[in-house]
Amino acid sequence: MFSKFYEWYEKRHDYARDWLSKNDGEVVGCFCSYAPEELIYAAGCLPMRVLGSHEPQDVTEPHIFGMFCPFCRDVLAQGLKGRYDYMKGIMIAQSCIHLRQSFTSWRNHVPVDYSFYLYMPNKVQTEHARSYYAGELVKFRDSLQKWRGREITDDALRETAELYNENRRLMHEVYDLRKQPNPPISGREAMVMVASSFFVDKKDHNAELKRILPELKSRTPDRECGARLMIVGSENDDTEFIKMVESVGATVVVDDHCTGSRYFWNSTQFNGDIMQDIANRYIDRPPCPTKDWERRDRFPHVLKLAQEFNVDGVITIQQKFCDPHEGDMVPLKEYLNSNDFPTLFLEFDVTVPLGPMRIRVEAFLEIVGEEELF
Amino acid sequence: MAEEKKEFWRWKEYNWHDETKDWKSAETITAGVDVGSVSSQAVIMLDGELYAYSNMRTGSDSPDSSRKAMDWALEGTGLTLEGIHFIVGTGYGRVNVPFANRAITEIACHARGGNMMYGNTVRTILDMGGQDCKAILCDERGKVSNFLMNDKCAAGTGRGMEVFADLLAVPIEDVGELSLDVEEEPPPVSSTCVVFAKSEATSLLRDGWSKKRVLAAYCLAMASRVVGLLERIGVQKDFAITGGIAKNTGVVTRLERELGLKALQSKYDTQIAGALGAALFAKALVEKKRKQAV
Numbered sequence: 001m002f003s004k005f006y007e008w009y010e011k012r013h014d015y016a017r018d019w020l021s022k023n024d025g026e027v028v029g030c031f032c033s034y035a036p037e038e039l040i041y042a043a044g045c046l047p048m049r050v051l052g053s054h055e056p057q058d059v060t061e062p063h064i065f066g067m068f069c070p071f072c073r074d075v076l077a078q079g080l081k082g083r084y085d086y087m088k089g090i091m092i093a094q095s096c097i098h099l100r101q102s103f104t105s106w107r108n109h110v111p112v113d114y115s116f117y118l119y120m121p122n123k124v125q126t127e128h129a130r131s132y133y134a135g136e137l138v139k140f141r142d143s144l145q146k147w148r149g150r151e152i153t154d155d156a157l158r159e160t161a162e163l164y165n166e167n168r169r170l171m172h173e174v175y176d177l178r179k180q181p182n183p184p185i186s187g188r189e190a191m192v193m194v195a196s197s198f199f200v201d202k203k204d205h206n207a208e209l210k211r212i213l214p215e216l217k218s219r220t221p222d223r224e225c226g227a228r229l230m231i232v233g234s235e236n237d238d239t240e241f242i243k244m245v246e247s248v249g250a251t252v253v254v255d256d257h258c259t260g261s262r263y264f265w266n267s268t269q270f271n272g273d274i275m276q277d278i279a280n281r282y283i284d285r286p287p288c289p290t291k292d293w294e295r296r297d298r299f300p301h302v303l304k305l306a307q308e309f310n311v312d313g314v315i316t317i318q319q320k321f322c323d324p325h326e327g328d329m330v331p332l333k334e335y336l337n338s339n340d341f342p343t344l345f346l347e348f349d350v351t352v353p354l355g356p357m358r359i360r361v362e363a364f365l366e367i368v369g370e371e372e373l374f
Numbered sequence: 375m376a377e378e379k380k381e382f383w384r385w386k387e388y389n390w391h392d393e394t395k396d397w398k399s400a401e402t403i404t405a406g407v408d409v410g411s412v413s414s415q416a417v418i419m420l421d422g423e424l425y426a427y428s429n430m431r432t433g434s435d436s437p438d439s440s441r442k443a444m445d446w447a448l449e450g451t452g453l454t455l456e457g458i459h460f461i462v463g464t465g466y467g468r469v470n471v472p473f474a475n476r477a478i479t480e481i482a483c484h485a486r487g488g489n490m491m492y493g494n495t496v497r498t499i500l501d502m503g504g505q506d507c508k509a510i511l512c513d514e515r516g517k518v519s520n521f522l523m524n525d526k527c528a529a530g531t532g533r534g535m536e537v538f539a540d541l542l543a544v545p546i547e548d549v550g551e552l553s554l555d556v557e558e559e560p561p562p563v564s565s566t567c568v569v570f571a572k573s574e575a576t577s578l579l580r581d582g583w584s585k586k587r588v589l590a591a592y593c594l595a596m597a598s599r600v601v602g603l604l605e606r607i608g609v610q611k612d613f614a615i616t617g618g619i620a621k622n623t624g625v626v627t628r629l630e631r632e633l634g635l636k637a638l639q640s641k642y643d644t645q646i647a648g649a650l651g652a653a654l655f656a657k658a659l660v661e662k663k664r665k666q667a668v
Contacts, residue, residue, distance in 0.1 A: 355466070356506075360523060363481035367518050372662060373482070373655050374515045 001215060002189045004208050008196035009239075012048070015200055017086055019046050026088040026114075026148075030198075031075070031103045032095035033258040034120045034288070036137060038164055038268075038278050040091070041202070042156040043144045049198035050075050050084065051237055051259070056351055057081070063105040069319040070350040071235045072098040079110040089114035089147070091140075093282075094122065096290045096324050114147045116140060124283045124291045134279040141275070154274045161268040161278060167202045168264040170209035175261065177216060178253045179309055184219040187231070187252025188242045194260050195237045225251045227368050230306050230341075232256040232332070233317035234325045234348065241352045245315070248362050254309035256302045257317075262286045289324035298328070299335050306341050313342045313368040315361070320349050342368055383536035385546050385618070389446045391418075391426035397453045400425075402660060405447075405458045406487075406652025407440045408480060409467030412504025412532055413618065414439045416447035417649035418458065422657050426451055427646050432504075436467030444473070460660035462652035466505075478655055480648045481508055481521050484616050487651030489516025491640040497610040500600065500629075500637075501647065502619030504532040507600055509607045516651070522607045524599075532618045534568040535625075538592050541572055542585045553589035553624030560587050562595035571595060589624065597628035604633065614638040616647035 008015055016027050025044040030037060037047035052074025059080040060073040078084060090112050092103040107115045119136045121129045141152050174193060177184055197205045226249040231242070237259045242252055255261055268281040292298045306314060314336050318325045333343045344364040346357060366373075397403060400420035408415045410432055418426040428446035432439045440463065444455065455473055463471030464483040471477070480501070488499040494514045501508040511520040524531070539546040563578070564570040575588050583591075596619070615637045619625050621644060630636050642650070 356523075359466070359479055359481070363479040363518065363521055366479060366482045367520070370482070373478070373486075373658055374517055 005193045005196040008200050009192045012199040028089040029087045031092035033263045034093035038160045042152045042160040043148050068098045069322045071319045072102040074350050076102040079106040091116040093118045093120035134276045157274045163202050165267040171264045182221045182225040227312045228253045230254050230311040230314045234319035234322040254305050289328045315344045382539045387430040389428035403458050404653045404656035405461045406649040407471050408465040408648035409440050410465045414443040415646045415649040416443040417653045419653040436470035437472050440471040460656040462656040464652040483648045483651030485510050485512040485518045486516040487647035491642040492614040492638040495612045496614045498613045500615045502617040509603045550622035550624035552586050553593040556590045560591045563591045593624035601632045616644050620644035
């Protein structure tokens with residue numbers, strides 16, 4: 001049922017090349033899920049988030065210090081290896097320092113026609129962030145217009161925001177099914193569904209979501225649910241890891257990752273000024289830890305998800321050296337534990353050694369359940 | 375003439391069974407097989423009491439190691455594999471025990487085994503194994519409530535100690551005692567990497583350090599590293615150590631000193647904790663199965 005999403009996820013470059021052959025636009029690589037894709041799409045381009053490949057690599061050593069996170073190095077490796085040779089533009093919505101390094105190194109060492117550093121504010125908790133960000137978006141729009149030689153109208157932006165909202169609403173519908181006692185969708189399927197939405201035209205993604213939803217609602221799961229788990233933390237599109245977790249007596253029923261729910265959780269509210277509306281959507285998003293200071297708005301959001309999806313335990317995941325999430329890990333663990341959700345902390349690398357991870361996950365499942373042993 | 379090559383790391387393998395017990399009169403016979411990264415143990419229990427066990431080196435083939443350990447534990451008892459009602463496999467090779475009825479992690483098994491070995495007051499168990507180290511918190515039933523494992527390197531594990539025994543040509547069983555025979559405690563060697571620690575030790579020997587002093591520095595490094603793990607999880611009393619390193623007084627003494635806490639002692643062999651816990655789980659599972667069948 002999810003084969004199209006898997007195909008898009010695994011053959012993202014084939015999709016992008018095919019899109020280029022059929023459209024009079026360019027593919028724009030987005031670093032970080034805070035990228036306001038609506039502007040890129042309304043400019044007639046295909047926004048495509050750059051993710052890693054989960055393969056060991058040795059090309060980033062001259063560019064990024066080894067103590068930067070494996071994700072940012074994996075991302076840069078894709079550019080240095082020429083995997084995105086069709087991609088003419090790149091942009092970053094100001095993110096953590098690690099990913100900024102990937103962006104600037106890419107700009108310096110991988111040929112592109114267009115690049116833009118968007119000053120997405122880290123201090124989203126101040127009211128000034130709204131007007132500031134809307135102003136920065138105007139600069140981004142101007143820059144895109146100049147590059148593409150075409151106007152990005154308010155109407156086009158409104159239409160795009162509606163298309164994106166529809167995508168968010170449809171993915172919410174799928175996520176809602178995960179609240180069922182035995183969800184008809186595995187965590188791995190959900191992960192690939194969201195991750196593939198980074199790569200393809202939202203029109204295609206929406207069409208596929210609409211196609212599978214009725215089928216999904218009547219789908220009888222062919223597996224036991226087991227322990228209901230939540231995964232929370234750094235960027236995570238490690239399908240092999242989640243496959244392993246779901247092979248040892250558990251189902252991942254919800255997440256708080258920028259590659260998961262955080263990407264689509266809130267929608268654009270239309271209040272008249274479309275640039276401000278789009279800016280507000282990103283300011284109000286479930287925050288990444290880089291932007292969740294000094295109030296921690298993220299914690300109650302994570303707790304609410306854990307409660308709504310009735311999880312038995314939470315796996316907190318940190319990409320090695322991921323400073324923003326590292327800072328959150330201890331208080332988040334304490335917060336979840338004090339609300340009666342057991343947690344397991346795991347550290348990720350470009351490739352996750354499944355054996356050592358498996359014993360930790362299995363032992364965690366034995367803590368969460370297995371009363372029959374006593 | 376070249377000096378005979380000795381394997382100083384090679385610890386003694388053994389088996390044992392309780393000749394005062396008769397398995398024929400037991401209602402429930404269960405077994406646990408712990409295929410670890412360095413050593414494998416098989417434990418056989420009669421109605422929840424220890425009857426027989428073996429402890430040997432793990433080979434390159436996990437199913438084969440589990441079979442050998444089991445056969446050796448059965449040796450001389452007249453009992454056969456078929457006579458055992460339920461078998462639980464544990465350890466890193468837990469899914470490769472072909473004759474096991476179920477696999478359970480060594481984390482759960484060490485907590486359960488430790489509960490029997492040290493009594494139900496034990497709340498923190500430190501399993502110092504062949505290639506990893508686990509700090510485990512458990513309740514009065516021996517059920518795990520939290521755990522932490524070391525990452526990345528064998529420093530602070532049995533394999534690291536074997537490397538040092540070989541480097542210094544000291545039989546591994548003597549390492550602990552010798553390391554305590556120093557006038558003054560030296561600073562520890564690197565605790566993050568066995569290879570770094572080994573090269574550091576080589577240069578210390580070159581600087582004129584005695585073997586005992588180098589061993590003291592390594593045992594201290596190992597103890598400090600493990601204390602870090604324990605402090606991260608938060609040690610609760612009572613505290614006990616399982617696994618092979620529990621037999622090394624050089625590490626244990628330093629660990630207790632750094633921690634300011636004495637580890638409980640047990641009449642059982644600390645290396646069988648995982649297999650013992652597995653056999654106890656096997657008993658619980660077979661009894662539940664019988665109840666359900668009624």
